[in-house]
Amino acid sequence: MLMQNIPWLVMMIVLPLVGAMFCFLFPQRVKLLGLITALVIVVSVTALASQVVEQGALRYAVGGWGAPLGINLYVDGLSLLMLLVTALVGLAISVYSIAYFNQEKSQHFWPLWMLLWTALNALFLSADLFNLYVTLELLGLSAVALVALAGGANALGAAMRYLFVSLLGSLFYLLALALLYHSFATVDIAILAQRIEATPAVWAAMALMTAGLLLKTALFPLHFWLPPAHANAPAPVSALLSALVVKASFYILLRLWLEVFPLPNAALVQFLGLLGSGAVLWGGVQALRQTRLKMLIAYSTVAQLGYLFIAFPLATSMAWKGALYLLISHALAKSSMFLAAGNLQLFGGHDRITHLDRVAQRLPLTLAAFALAGVSIMGLPPSGGFVGKWLLLDAALRTGQWWWAVILILGSLLAAAYIFKVIGHAFTQAEVPHEEGEVSRMMEWVAFVLALAAIVLGLIASWPLALMDIGTPFNSGVAQ
């Protein structure tokens, strides 16, 4: 069949790149071009998924040059799921942005967003550390430019800080890469996995890479840059950053720990788990204290990222799957929340939580989206967030590390508190009534569909969990 002969791996990178160029060249038609590209990417990721389900994990040597000299692309269950969730969230945000941005902003938004998408896809498909570095930088630069899109001193300051953090993280990563290359003469993940030994250079590289990526993933206490950057960006950009961009550096970290550094070190993984717990609690408490809705959602991201790190001390296949499940459902739920917040901001002209004036009656669909997304963030059944937390809880009890289970539950309680705080204000009349802004139905529906997807993810859990097993990304690693 013709469809099967096309290397969809490559298409995943080429399509958004071509889309970005077209968006750049034809600024008058930018919305149409962007939407077409987004749709074509979704088709292409579906084709790639069917290819992977049929044939298992795929490796593709770009230009016919294999590793170690050429560039390899690799897709297994882990990367496929990341690509799928990126495509889904990406499409939703694309549709939302058509209504959200005016023509002038669109001309800046679309090329950057397509470049960001290119970087994300390329990152998830990279099979060597250096390619990961390059895609990480592309991702960082386009994300910073998108944050700056909002204009104004706050957004520019946040973008600047974000840029410094992003570059600093990448430099740590690159320095570690130099050490690894010097020791083992390769940057290909598969080859490196065979040659790796516990030498001081490897320990140094591991520490540097982990530190750099933790900074980019905004794990507590390195999260200081995240809330301002995510809260001051335009709503679709906040959604992109929280849903996808921070996950990309977590993905690299996961790959490294699973495949490159399978060196058992109890103290270090406990430390990561401890930082994760810190993030869950601190992020939750800070979210509760916020007065602005977007800041609250951004701190909730800090907390939710913490959960992902609780998988490190557990390190069973189940725990990794739980973390990945949580990651995916958080991507859906959080993008929905930020889009809903964008609607509320357009509607009221502000995003102060206490001034939400009876939006439950006036924008019911948006508030429903926020509440449904909240269900997944809290981890209530039957949402995707519940499945992820359940797997983590199960792994915590099975490995006899019950204290992580306590953190998981405390985190859920905090999440419930900050989400109900918003919903409560949404039902009541605010002291200062405000004019109603125009919110298009399309924008309301997009936020709602994303939230619904986060819930549905809890009902179809067996399918994504089966996908995760393709290429067995979780069976190697720290567990052994």
Add this chain to the structure above:
Amino acid sequence: MNIAFFYALTGIGLFTLGLYALIKHKHLLRKILAINVMGSGVLLVLVALAARTQNTPDPVPHAMVITGIVVAISATALALALMLRLCETSGRAELPDEPME
């Protein structure tokens, strides 16, 4: 201790120096310069460690360094553009301490 090792150590030194300056200085231009010094340090380590074999140096790290330079240039360009814009809007070439309400 051979020459390559000496260069690599110098690279690490530059990296550390840049990191210190990045944290210490408030002015954005100094921060951007500090990041660049750090970048040069890393690239120097890469070039130095390319001398892993006796005769000809390993070309792969050199290719990486070229890519690294391209990345550094784009990042610096973006940082400078952002700094100028920030300076126009807020009148200061410094990061705001606390975001305004």
